[in-house]
Amino acid sequence: MPLFFVLAAISVISGLLMITSRNPVTSVIWMILSLMGVAGIFLTLGAEFLAIIQVLVYAGAILVLFLFIIMLLNLRAELVASHTLPQKVVAAILGAVLLYEVVVVSSTGVEESVKGTVDVAKVAVQGNSEAVARLLFSDFLFPFEIVSVLLLVAIVGAIILGRKEF
């Protein structure tokens, strides 16, 4: 229990700091921290494999890419525009409404859900990676292949977008 609260607090607070800090580089740092917190949450839920992936892919690859772009483009802190205040107020109000709604909706009817047969906690002890891999290469083989094609397309797209004459 306490572990959860600590990790949740890390995620939420660093998330808040991420969206509020003016400097993009600072934002990225806070985001990395937030993602680390989420990775910890994954660990408490017995998803070690995902936790590792979260750190490797998100923190290690994606956010480094963000950082790289920010530095490449030499982005500076945003200037405060005149309409920022009403925008923030509206965003806060809408955010509050959304939060209320999401909490209410997501906590209704959970108990009636059909339970599966895999005890994730036990699987985690025996080897979460193996279980995920078994499922990924059997039932989810086709989506897996599709995703690989998606990645290929993304690579091609990124290269074409990066060309000078575009």
Add this chain to the structure above:
Amino acid sequence: MAPLSYYLILSALLFVIGGVGVLTRRSAIMIFMSIELMLNAVNITFVAFSYYLNQLTGQLIVLFVITVAAAEAAVGLGIMVALYRNRESLNVDEINLLKG
């Protein structure tokens, strides 16, 4: 062990934080990062349900979400670079090519 609803509330919090970020930040790259945060919030939901409903499927979906996020980052950042090259700015208040 924390009950499921705690995870869901955490997820909702992160989701809303991401959403507010999308609405308030003016740099395109920050909007993009906020969206990544929203994706993470959803991932928490998936993994939490996977744990509480005794199914691994949720975890696999998260795996795919991360892959899609990676692809999205590659293409999205490519667009940012191209945009910056043409406009010298990533401020979305200045970009309204689609204005009708």
Add this chain to the structure above:
Amino acid sequence: MRELVWLVPALPLAGLIINGIIGKPLMRKNEGLVGTLASALVGGSFLISLLIFLEMLSLPAGERGFEKILYTWIQSESFKVVIGFQVDQLSGLMILVVSGVGFVIHLYSMGYMHKDPGYYRYFSYLNLFTFSMLILVLANNFLLMFVGWEAVGLSSYLLIGFWFERKSAADAGKKAFIVNRVGDFGFLLGMLLIVTTFGTLDFSGVFAAAPDKLTSGGLLVTVITLLLFAGAIGKSAQIPLYVWLPDAMEGPTPVSALIHAATMVTAGVYMVARASSLFVLAPFTLGLIAVIGAGTALFAATIGMVQNDIKRVLAYSTISQLGYMFLAAGVAAFSASIFHLITHAFFKALLFLAAGSVIHSLHNQMDMRNMGGLKSKLPLTFAAFLIGALAIAGIPGLSGFFSKDEIIWQSYVSPFGGPVLWFVATLTAGLTAFYMFRVVFMTFFGSMRVKQEVRPKIHESPKVMAIPLVILAFLSIIGGYVGVPKLLGGSGKIFEFLAPVFPEAVAEVHGGMTEEGILMGISVIVSLLGILSAYLMYVYDPSLPERMAQGARRTYNVLSQKYYVDEFYDAVLVQPIKRLSLFLWSVFDSLGIDGMVNGVASVVAGGSARLRKLQTGFVQNYALGLLLGVIIILGYLVLR
């Protein structure tokens, strides 16, 4: 051989496709190749027709009918239409004439159309024309016949308007098409009535069931046959729908020959003959056909007497001769009608090609007042034209005599005929002889009235144009000997041959009676009188026609203006329709339809001009919209 009957229309179709697609580059490389290909394919079609015909002759009379079904076109419960060809005595003879005369005209065209920029186009149209007519003739059901019928109309439109840069040619093409449509409408309605009555469109099925399902002289059969005859009137240029044919002269002369001789105008006669089983059940229709035929024959002959354009005279003569064929059909002498169709195909093609030769050598001069004295300059053409004129005038010994005389005799002796019809037919024979020899004398005899600058260039046509003339002249002479009446020691082979395809109820009288001899003598004398008066007026005393025209100015004007029929149609039909159309256009189209369409457009334009404001182009506005949508949907779930 009969199994290959599909090749008969397929070969011209192949020519159409080849010349239509690659004709233009082919023509640039080698013009002769295009024409040779087109002609050779039609020639091949003729050869196959000939073989089929000979095979048919070798069979006993009972086994001569043959059907070849290629393909089921429409199948809907019990209603079935096939693409099938029917070869019997009638269609066998017709494909022979169509492909044979068509082939000769193709040959002739190679010379006539030499160096025309549309040479390849011309030959593909010509192939299309032959193909359409062969389909029409070979069809074993009404619907396929209608396909050929319409395709013939289409190709005539294309060929009459061949020189479409000239407004008069384009107009003539349109006129032919539109006037034909009036008749086609009747054909179509008749066909629909046949379907509702018989449930089938097959010739064999309809004709076999006709005597049982229809009461002789009943209303239904009369309406059906009248509608079918309306189609025949349009296609075969009878009163009142003949007006398109004289204008069809705007096309190249070989086309006129093709339209007038082998294809197109004979379609109506053929259709009436083919559906004779229906027509004999409707005495009223038959009577009408005979009256219209005789009327047209006389009417067109009187107009032909005063025309000065050589091709126009021939056009009115065609209308008149078609009148003869319908007269024969109207008195239920179908085989006489077909016989005249065949001989007419020979001598009319000959006359047209010879006239074309004259026009060609005089550099497109068609007015006979600017001809004259060409006898010695164009000896071959003169000989050919003279043979054609003698044949059409019904001089004994040539083909026209036998067929025309048969018709005149039948119009007298047939149970549907009578002395009045006979009198009109005989009178027309005299007029025919008169106007044909008027052409002969004005063109080839007398003083030369050709313009000075053209005179040295007058020359006989090239071989490729001369050979067809010789072939057709030969056929015009001997073509009649298949139907020599018994009276003159002949056996009337063609009538015997054709008899099985026509209903037995109205067996034609081919007896050798003294009456027949007397009538024959009268018609020959009348024809000779016609020739004599033409001689007197145009050779003996060339000033006579002018004086006569002065003496009867009003009659002359009425005739030379073709009874003002075109003007009458214009005033009674064309102008009111034009005015009605203008009215409908200005009220319904401009205000109603256009208003509605424009109204919808302006509403959409106005609405979208306002809606467009929503598209600010700012990403965050769109994100806000998305989020609001999510909030509303979730709100619904929460509040539910």
